[in-house]
Amino acid sequence: MKLLSVLISTVLFLSLVPELKVHAEGSTIEAAHDGILIREGPGLSYPAIATGNAGDQYKELQRDNGWVEVSVNDGSGWIAEWLLTSVNEPETEAASQSAVTTDNLRLRAEPDQNSEILSVIQAGQSVEVLSSSDNWSEVVYQGNTGWVVSEYLDASASEPQAAEGSNGTILVDRLNVRDDFSSDGNVIGTLNTGDQVIVSDEKYGWLYISTGTLTGWISSDYVEYHSSTVNQTAETPSDDIHITVNGLQVRSEPGRNADVIGTVNLYDSFSVEEQSGDWLRIEFEEGKSGWIAGWFTERGIHPESNVSAQTSGEVTILYNGSNVREAPSTDAAVVYKASAGESLSIVSQNGDWYEISLPGGGSGFIANWIVSTGNEAEPAEPESETEEENEEPVTSISEATIIIDAGHGGRDGGAVGAAGTLEKSLTIRTAEVLYHMLSSTGANVIMTREDDRYVDLYSRVAISRDHQADAFISLHYDAINDRSVKGFTTYYYGGPDEALADSVHEGLSDSMTVKNRGMQHGNFLVLRDNSAPSVLLELGFISNPSEEASINNDRFREMAATGIYNGLTEYFSE
Structure with a gap:
C-alpha cells in the first residue's frame, strides 16, 4: 500500500507540473512527442520533475549514457535521447563514422579495461567516433556513449548503412512510409516488394528514403540496403571473394528479377569474372557462370573455407x-x-x-x-580481461550477480495487447520494480536495457557472460489469436536452468493470482546460448482483454516482481 500511495502521489504531482519554457541560447534539443517526461537524473528510475511537448526546445548542458541534461525553469533535468528529434551540436564536436573490426568489442563507460560494460559490438557494425585519447576512442553506438579500444576501429571501412546515396530494395508489400521515424508518424505513402529506394539517414531502426516521387521514413527491418560501392568488393575482375550468407541465389543476369539458376553458401569462395554495378559474375559450378549480389560478399578467401x-x-x-x-x-x-x-x-x-x-x-x-588452448596468440581485444570463476558457490542473494532482461525495446515492440498495449513497455516497467527489490538485498543487479532502446539477443547474452552472471531473468508478456487464453509460464532450456526455473516458478505461483500454466522447455536464444542459469518468463497474456487490464495495473507488476524476488532468494539459499 505504501508503494501504491507513492505512485498515486507522483501521478498527482505530474498533473500539476507547468509546461516547460523554451530555451533558445547555445546548443539546443527539440522534443519529438507530446507529454515527454523530464527526470531528476539520467535514468528511468529517477522521478519526473516536469513534462514537455513536441517542438519544445531546451538548452543542452551535458550527456550521460543516452540521456541529455537540459535547462528547465530555474534548474535542470534529464531527457532520454530517443525522445529528441533535433540536436544542434557545436561545430567543434563534429563526429566521424568508423567500422568495428572484431567481434565482441566491449563498449565501456570509461576508458579503462575495468570500467562498466555498456554494450558489446560485433564486427562490421558502425559507430560514431566523438574523440580519441591514448588507445581509447569515445564513440556512440545504438544510443550508448562510451569508450572502445581504438585499435579495433577502421574509419576507411565504416559500415555503409544509411550512408548518403546508399541503395535499398523493399522486401515486403504495402510497407508504410511515414513523416517521422516512429510508428506514430503519419503514413504518407506505401512501397512494395522490389521497389528501389535511396537511403540517406538512419535513426533508431528507421531509414530516411527517397524514391524520386516519395520521401519519408520506413522501418529498416523490411529493407535490403547496401552501399553503391559494394564495400569495394572485386575492384578488378581477378579479385577473390567469399559469400557472407547461406543460400545466396545465383541469377542469369545482373538483377533481382533475373532467373535463379543456382545457389551458393556461407564462406564459399570464388573468383570474380565480371562486375556490373553491384552485381558480380562468378563460376558457381564447373562450366556454369551466373550473377550474385555483391553486397552479400567480402573480398578474399574466408578462413572457414579451409x-x-x-x-x-x-x-x-x-x-x-x-x-x-x-x-x-x-x-x-x-x-x-x-x-x-x-x-x-x-x-x-x-x-x-x-x-x-x-x-x-x-x-x-x-x-x-x-x-x-594454452598456445594461442593474443586475444582479439587486448583488454586483459580476467575471467575468474568464483572460488566459493554463491549461497546468498546478496552475493549474486543477477541480469534482468526486459524483453524487446526500441524498434522491437514485441506483442500488442487487445487494447493496444505494447509488450516492450510492460517489460521495462516490470524490470524496474524487480531491479529495486533485488538491489535492496545487496545483489549486483544489471539490466540489459534501462530504457526504450533496441538491444539484439546476442548482446543480451554477451552482457550475461561478461558479468559472469549467477542468474539471468528474461521478462515477457504473451499474446495469441485466441483471446480466452490467460496465465503465466516459466521457460527453461535445460541443465542448470531447471533448478532456477523451479524456484522462480514456485515464487510466482505463491504470489500471482492469474492462471498457472506451468514450466516448459523453451528453445530461446537468450536461454540456449547463455552460460548462466537462465529463465524466460511470460507473465500473462495481453491478448486477453481482462488479463491485459490487470497487467496494466501497478499492483500486478509488484506481485510478479515479488514472486521472482522470493524465488531467487530461495534459489540462492539452497
Missing part, C-alpha cells in the same frame, strides 16, 4: 554452461554443455570453431572465443 591443420591438443572451457554444438555455427543445436575448467580433446579446427571429443562419445563444435 580446415585448420591443428588436429591435436586440448581446449579448456572458460565458462560454466558453455555450449558445444553439432555444427560450427551459433544456430546449430546444442549437444553438450561444458563446465568451466573442463578439458576436451581437439579433433580438428574449422575457422573460429574447434571440433572436440565429447565425454560420452562422438564430437561437437565449440567457439574458440570461449575456450583456451
Whole structure:
C-alpha cells in the first residue's frame, strides 16, 4: 500500500507540473512527442520533475549514457535521447563514422579495461567516433556513449548503412512510409516488394528514403540496403571473394528479377569474372557462370573455407554452461554443455570453431572465443580481461550477480495487447520494480536495457557472460489469436536452468493470482546460448482483454516482481 500511495502521489504531482519554457541560447534539443517526461537524473528510475511537448526546445548542458541534461525553469533535468528529434551540436564536436573490426568489442563507460560494460559490438557494425585519447576512442553506438579500444576501429571501412546515396530494395508489400521515424508518424505513402529506394539517414531502426516521387521514413527491418560501392568488393575482375550468407541465389543476369539458376553458401569462395554495378559474375559450378549480389560478399578467401591443420591438443572451457554444438555455427543445436575448467580433446579446427571429443562419445563444435588452448596468440581485444570463476558457490542473494532482461525495446515492440498495449513497455516497467527489490538485498543487479532502446539477443547474452552472471531473468508478456487464453509460464532450456526455473516458478505461483500454466522447455536464444542459469518468463497474456487490464495495473507488476524476488532468494539459499 505504501508503494501504491507513492505512485498515486507522483501521478498527482505530474498533473500539476507547468509546461516547460523554451530555451533558445547555445546548443539546443527539440522534443519529438507530446507529454515527454523530464527526470531528476539520467535514468528511468529517477522521478519526473516536469513534462514537455513536441517542438519544445531546451538548452543542452551535458550527456550521460543516452540521456541529455537540459535547462528547465530555474534548474535542470534529464531527457532520454530517443525522445529528441533535433540536436544542434557545436561545430567543434563534429563526429566521424568508423567500422568495428572484431567481434565482441566491449563498449565501456570509461576508458579503462575495468570500467562498466555498456554494450558489446560485433564486427562490421558502425559507430560514431566523438574523440580519441591514448588507445581509447569515445564513440556512440545504438544510443550508448562510451569508450572502445581504438585499435579495433577502421574509419576507411565504416559500415555503409544509411550512408548518403546508399541503395535499398523493399522486401515486403504495402510497407508504410511515414513523416517521422516512429510508428506514430503519419503514413504518407506505401512501397512494395522490389521497389528501389535511396537511403540517406538512419535513426533508431528507421531509414530516411527517397524514391524520386516519395520521401519519408520506413522501418529498416523490411529493407535490403547496401552501399553503391559494394564495400569495394572485386575492384578488378581477378579479385577473390567469399559469400557472407547461406543460400545466396545465383541469377542469369545482373538483377533481382533475373532467373535463379543456382545457389551458393556461407564462406564459399570464388573468383570474380565480371562486375556490373553491384552485381558480380562468378563460376558457381564447373562450366556454369551466373550473377550474385555483391553486397552479400567480402573480398578474399574466408578462413572457414579451409580446415585448420591443428588436429591435436586440448581446449579448456572458460565458462560454466558453455555450449558445444553439432555444427560450427551459433544456430546449430546444442549437444553438450561444458563446465568451466573442463578439458576436451581437439579433433580438428574449422575457422573460429574447434571440433572436440565429447565425454560420452562422438564430437561437437565449440567457439574458440570461449575456450583456451594454452598456445594461442593474443586475444582479439587486448583488454586483459580476467575471467575468474568464483572460488566459493554463491549461497546468498546478496552475493549474486543477477541480469534482468526486459524483453524487446526500441524498434522491437514485441506483442500488442487487445487494447493496444505494447509488450516492450510492460517489460521495462516490470524490470524496474524487480531491479529495486533485488538491489535492496545487496545483489549486483544489471539490466540489459534501462530504457526504450533496441538491444539484439546476442548482446543480451554477451552482457550475461561478461558479468559472469549467477542468474539471468528474461521478462515477457504473451499474446495469441485466441483471446480466452490467460496465465503465466516459466521457460527453461535445460541443465542448470531447471533448478532456477523451479524456484522462480514456485515464487510466482505463491504470489500471482492469474492462471498457472506451468514450466516448459523453451528453445530461446537468450536461454540456449547463455552460460548462466537462465529463465524466460511470460507473465500473462495481453491478448486477453481482462488479463491485459490487470497487467496494466501497478499492483500486478509488484506481485510478479515479488514472486521472482522470493524465488531467487530461495534459489540462492539452497
